[in-house]
Amino acid sequence: MSDEPEGSDDRRQMTAFTTRPELQGTFGMVASTHWLATAAGMAVLERGGNAFDAAVTTGFVLQVVEPHLNGPGGDLPAVFWSAERGEPLVLCAQGVAPAAATIERYRAEGHDLVPGTGLLAACVPGAFGGWLRLLAEFGTWRLADVLEHAIGYAEHGYPVVPGIPFTIRAAEPLLRGWPGSAALYLPPPEPGSLFHNAALAATYRRIVDESRGGSREDEIERARVLFYEGFVAEAIDRFSGANGGLLAGDDLASWRATIEAPATHDFRDLTVCKTGSWGQGPVFLQQLALLDGFDLDQLSEAEYVHIVVECAKLAFADREAFYGDPSRVDVPLERLLSPEYNAERRRLVGDDASGELRPGGGRLPTLVAADRELGAGEPTRAVASGDTVHLDVADRYGNLVSATPSGGWLQSSPLIEELGWPLGTRAQMFWLEEGLPSSLVPRTRPRTTLSPSLALRDGMPYLAFGTPGGDQQDQWTLHVFLRHVVFGDDLQAAIDAPSFHTDHFPSSFHPRQVEPRSLALESRWGGVVADELRHRGHDVRVTDPWSLGRVSAVSRGADGILRAGANPRGMQGYAAGR
Numbered sequence: 001m002s003d004e005p006e007g008s009d010d011r012r013q014m015t016a017f018t019t020r021p022e023l024q025g026t027f028g029m030v031a032s033t034h035w036l037a038t039a040a041g042m043a044v045l046e047r048g049g050n051a052f053d054a055a056v057t058t059g060f061v062l063q064v065v066e067p068h069l070n071g072p073g074g075d076l077p078a079v080f081w082s083a084e085r086g087e088p089l090v091l092c093a094q095g096v097a098p099a100a101a102t103i104e105r106y107r108a109e110g111h112d113l114v115p116g117t118g119l120l121a122a123c124v125p126g127a128f129g130g131w132l133r134l135l136a137e138f139g140t141w142r143l144a145d146v147l148e149h150a151i152g153y154a155e156h157g158y159p160v161v162p163g164i165p166f167t168i169r170a171a172e173p174l175l176r177g178w179p180g181s182a183a184l185y186l187p188p189p190e191p192g193s194l195f196h197n198a199a200l201a202a203t204y205r206r207i208v209d210e211s212r213g214g215s216r217e218d219e220i221e222r223a224r225v226l227f228y229e230g231f232v233a234e235a236i237d238r239f240s241g242a243n244g245g246l247l248a249g250d251d252l253a254s255w256r257a258t259i260e261a262p263a264t265h266d267f268r269d270l271t272v273c274k275t276g277s278w279g280q281g282p283v284f285l286q287q288l289a290l291l292d293g294f295d296l297d298q299l300s301e302a303e304y305v306h307i308v309v310e311c312a313k314l315a316f317a318d319r320e321a322f323y324g325d326p327s328r329v330d331v332p333l334e335r336l337l338s339p340e341y342n343a344e345r346r347r348l349v350g351d352d353a354s355g356e357l358r359p360g361g362g363r364l365p366t367l368v369a370a371d372r373e374l375g376a377g378e379p380t381r382a383v384a385s386g387d388t389v390h391l392d393v394a395d396r397y398g399n400l401v402s403a404t405p406s407g408g409w410l411q412s413s414p415l416i417e418e419l420g421w422p423l424g425t426r427a428q429m430f431w432l433e434e435g436l437p438s439s440l441v442p443r444t445r446p447r448t449t450l451s452p453s454l455a456l457r458d459g460m461p462y463l464a465f466g467t468p469g470g471d472q473q474d475q476w477t478l479h480v481f482l483r484h485v486v487f488g489d490d491l492q493a494a495i496d497a498p499s500f501h502t503d504h505f506p507s508s509f510h511p512r513q514v515e516p517r518s519l520a521l522e523s524r525w526g527g528v529v530a531d532e533l534r535h536r537g538h539d540v541r542v543t544d545p546w547s548l549g550r551v552s553a554v555s556r557g558a559d560g561i562l563r564a565g566a567n568p569r570g571m572q573g574y575a576a577g578r
């Protein structure tokens with residue numbers, strides 16, 4: 001079978017303009033949201049490491065060079081193909097809520113929602129344990145080697161991207177109240193200047209030094225213990241307890257990253273693999289199941305956007321009504337992805353924009369009137385909020401990795417001075433309402449938005465892709481996927497194509513609000529398309545031409561050719577390979 005996606009047109013492929021080329025080679029590909037992380041990952045492949053070694057290295061560098069977008073205090077899901085095991089797998093490194101985090105506790109303190117900033121929003125930091133699990137089971141390098149680049153950038157400095165000082169200035173009133181944050185980040189560094197984080201470098205160097213000796217696996221396990229039971233956990237316990245937080249050392253000591261089977265759905269000749277319902281990943285699959293009943297390549301541009309958005313509304317309504325940690329709730333994914341269910345749901349898609357939130361059962365949360373907090377909110381578009389990072393890696397051995405780290409943003413929680421980084425705020429995705437699938441329950445996972453993606457062709461790894469973007473992740477990546485699979489765009493052309501999304505459903509971020517009929521549309525769609533969508537009842541907000549999404553992707557063809565593309569939006573993401 002050809003590796004060209006359905007609908008490809010050789011003439012259009014030869015003449016279409018893209019902001020950069022789709023990379024092609026046979027040795028290895030790395031794509032991420034920061035060029036320094038991409039270069040570090042590629043350096044690992046050049047030195048003989050595999051895709052997992054490169055992914056871990058890339059991930060640790062992203063923690064250093066994009067501290068406003070992720071950090072050691074954050075979370076990590078990954079979807080990947082292990083050539084050795086011959087199967088797709090999911091890494092869940094989403095930390096759980098503290099044992100002391102109960103609905104009654106928050107209510108007693110006057111909260112109707114989990115705050116979007118500060119220590120009350122902290123879960124167990126899962127990213128470090130997740131990267132260690134991936135390295136131990138699937139990598140080949142020692143911890144000291146994969147941390148070398150991150151420690152180097154933290155210790156010797158890295159050039160500041162404009163988003164860092166922009167974020168710091170926007171959150172400055174909040175940071176001034178946090179002594180450790182103010183000491184490190186104020187005054188804001190200038191774009192292009194070298195920035196150092198000596199405390200972060202010292203934390204990771206101490207972990208490396210104190211874990212040395214014995215086998216590679218022994219070192220990695222000692223590093224895990226140092227973080228989750230040793231000096232890092234002790235520092236977190238002291239800081240949290242002294243500053244009104246609920247996270248304690250016992251919460252860290254009892255937590256482990258897990259390897260799981262993915263949720264899957266077949267679309268055309270591909271099998272798409274996502275996280276389980278502890279994340280929003282299955283909403284991507286639900287959208288595919290709905291869209292499979294439409295001739296997407298026969299629609300006008302406005303019809304296409306309308307159909308995709310209306311199907312997104314239905315799928316995300318189910319997310320709100322059904323999704324949660326499957327260790328405590330029964331999420332009926334088999335029914336939600338069944339042909340019968342989706343045929344019934346598809347009939348709800350009309351010619352006009354729906355103003356309703358219509359799940360196929362279950363119960364929706366009760367919205368709460370609340371003001372937006374400085375430092376909180378939807379992660380890609382809120383002025384002073386966090387964001388997320390993403391990376392994809394393909395190697396010559398047949399491994400493919402997609403990972404979306406996030407959380408631990410510099411602007412959302414006070415910095416722990418002796419460690420050099422803050423905790424995350426993922427607990428804001430729990431509801432303080434009893435009886436919902438995503439209601440707050442101690443020691444369970446919040447229903448995260450982080451959503452890496454993997455697609456198989458004929459049972460073999462084909463495509464790894466993802467993006468930052470909170471609730472928009474499974475909309476922006478869906479559009480790129482459809483451009484590639486249905487319309488035949490190469491990876492870079494699909495990423496470059498004008499994008500869109502809706503906020504019609506409750507936000508996963510404080511203050512958890514809804515924007516009915518909303519439709520954000522990059523201006524490159526043109527005025528005619530925007531006007532037709534308005535005529536259909538959509539509340540269209542035309543955005544800047546290159547503003548929605550930060551998708552990256554790598555692929556592996558049956559012929560062994562590797563390909564990669566990265567997002568020009570934000571002028572920061574990059575792909576490399578040969």
